[in-house]
Amino acid sequence: MPFEFILFIAMVGVFAACAFAIKLPVSLSMLAASLTGLLLSGNGLGIRHLVEGTFGYVDTILVIATAMVFMRAVQESGALDALNVVIIKRFRTMPAVLLPLLMLVAMFPGMITGSSSASVLTAGAVVAPVLMILGLPSESAGAFIAMAGILGMIAPPVNIPAMIIGGGIDMPFVGFELPLLLLTMPLAIAFSLIFGLKHIKKVSWEELAPRLNLETYKRFGLRLFAPIMVVAILMVLGKTVPQYFGLGLPLVFIIGAALACVVGKRFDPINAAKAAINDALPVLGILAGVGMFIQVMTLTGVRGFIVVSALSVPPALLYAAIAVTIPLFGAVSSFGASSVLGVPFLLALLNKDQIMTAAALSLIASLGDFMPPTALSAIFAAQIVGIEKYSRVLKRLIIPSLFIIAWSIVFIIFSKQISALY
Amino acid sequence: MKIAYLTIAAAVLALTAWNLWTEKDWRKQATAAMVAIPLLLRVLLIK
Numbered sequence A: 001m002p003f004e005f006i007l008f009i010a011m012v013g014v015f016a017a018c019a020f021a022i023k024l025p026v027s028l029s030m031l032a033a034s035l036t037g038l039l040l041s042g043n044g045l046g047i048r049h050l051v052e053g054t055f056g057y058v059d060t061i062l063v064i065a066t067a068m069v070f071m072r073a074v075q076e077s078g079a080l081d082a083l084n085v086v087i088i089k090r091f092r093t094m095p096a097v098l099l100p101l102l103m104l105v106a107m108f109p110g111m112i113t114g115s116s117s118a119s120v121l122t123a124g125a126v127v128a129p130v131l132m133i134l135g136l137p138s139e140s141a142g143a144f145i146a147m148a149g150i151l152g153m154i155a156p157p158v159n160i161p162a163m164i165i166g167g168g169i170d171m172p173f174v175g176f177e178l179p180l181l182l183l184t185m186p187l188a189i190a191f192s193l194i195f196g197l198k199h200i201k202k203v204s205w206e207e208l209a210p211r212l213n214l215e216t217y218k219r220f221g222l223r224l225f226a227p228i229m230v231v232a233i234l235m236v237l238g239k240t241v242p243q244y245f246g247l248g249l250p251l252v253f254i255i256g257a258a259l260a261c262v263v264g265k266r267f268d269p270i271n272a273a274k275a276a277i278n279d280a281l282p283v284l285g286i287l288a289g290v291g292m293f294i295q296v297m298t299l300t301g302v303r304g305f306i307v308v309s310a311l312s313v314p315p316a317l318l319y320a321a322i323a324v325t326i327p328l329f330g331a332v333s334s335f336g337a338s339s340v341l342g343v344p345f346l347l348a349l350l351n352k353d354q355i356m357t358a359a360a361l362s363l364i365a366s367l368g369d370f371m372p373p374t375a376l377s378a379i380f381a382a383q384i385v386g387i388e389k390y391s392r393v394l395k396r397l398i399i400p401s402l403f404i405i406a407w408s409i410v411f412i413i414f415s416k417q418i419s420a421l422y
Numbered sequence B: 001m002k003i004a005y006l007t008i009a010a011a012v013l014a015l016t017a018w019n020l021w022t023e024k025d026w027r028k029q030a031t032a033a034m035v036a037i038p039l040l041l042r043v044l045l046i047k
Helices: A003-021 A026-040 A047-077 A079-091 A095-113 A116-121 A123-133 A138-154 A160-168 A177-196 A205-211 A215-240 A249-263 A269-300 A302-311 A315-329 A334-348 A354-370 A376-384 A391-413 A415-420 B002-022 B026-043
Strands: none
Touching (some): A003 A269, A003 A302, A003 A334, A026 B026, A047 A269, A079 A123, A095 A138, A095 A177, A116 A123, A116 A138, A116 A376, A123 A205, A138 A177, A138 A391, A160 A269, A160 A334, A177 A354, A177 A391, A177 A415, A269 A302, A269 B026, A302 A334, A315 A334, A376 A391, B002 B026
16 A cells, blocks of 8 residues: 555544544644644654645635625625615516526625635625515525525635635636636526525515615615725726736725725724634635645645546546545535545546636535535525524535536536637 | 735734634634734745
């Protein structure tokens, strides 16, 4: 048995033991697994390697941290409530348009922060009560916002699993926007209609209005949306004319957050920023831990061993392994699954379009947020819609999840043909 | 741009350190420290 294989099993074993048995956070479990790899390979504690590893994701950490600050500022300013009001007022008589738009609203925080929990807990908490008023049973409303969480997490501009997978093969997070839109938007439209269309009823504005927060929109009007618009415009300009507007995402988010402080409800920006970073720390810690894990795997030769092993797997078995192991490993963390399994699978699929393949793998990895016992997205969604047993929400997500896996694998198989279309 | 980048990094570092200081759970403190170390080295231009 190759020594690298023993090392890999030891690292993954320690990681799983820490995460499941000792119930350590994923970040610390990654750190423990990395230390195990260093000690068993004879590299001692190798602190410099651990620190070096964290630098692989230091810019991603800045993007996520500032995105969370921006999202918190937008939420505190009242813009999310106002956005809900505008969409419902305008489209309440057109369910086929209203449902995908509500899905987009629920996805928005995830798209900005790359975190499904952020989506479910912020916009999801605003959208879910409205869905239930419109006639959706609580299970369907929960499934709707849980799905919005993971699709938002994968949709551009920020997709942490794709960043992790790309980082593992030194591929920058560039050129992912269109593949990620192609992967997520058709699913967002389809699932919003599947979850909602058969239940939704037409409700009069008089019936709806008392249950919505109309005050903020009445008081501040459209200017509430200025931060979101400015951030969107700066992102587009940053892509189209980078020589003039290549500010970088952290600065764009800080500009948006600063604007949110003055256009809507007043709030304490310092405490809001502190709370935002507090919410972001588990994800930021995972990124630091993933960096360490990959660094140690590279140092000890485990990464090369996994790649060579993955390359020798027959294609049919490879797709089956992708479909089964990545979502299952996601029970620990979808980011962990991206790091430990996403990177080797991407390397095993070097003959495919790498951007499209990494994007599709990230979509499969996101399903980890539905995987018990952690099932973050489903648990938070169940709490928001007032369901005690999250398995009732989870049941509604099983078939959509299988469809997501099949959809992603089709994108991987035909990655070159799809990428040739744009 | 470099100044803006370092200012943002310093701000995130300060907020992380503040959270570390006020946090009671050692696991969350350790996670905050894992995030703070690379940011500190970056802000000090060591790495």
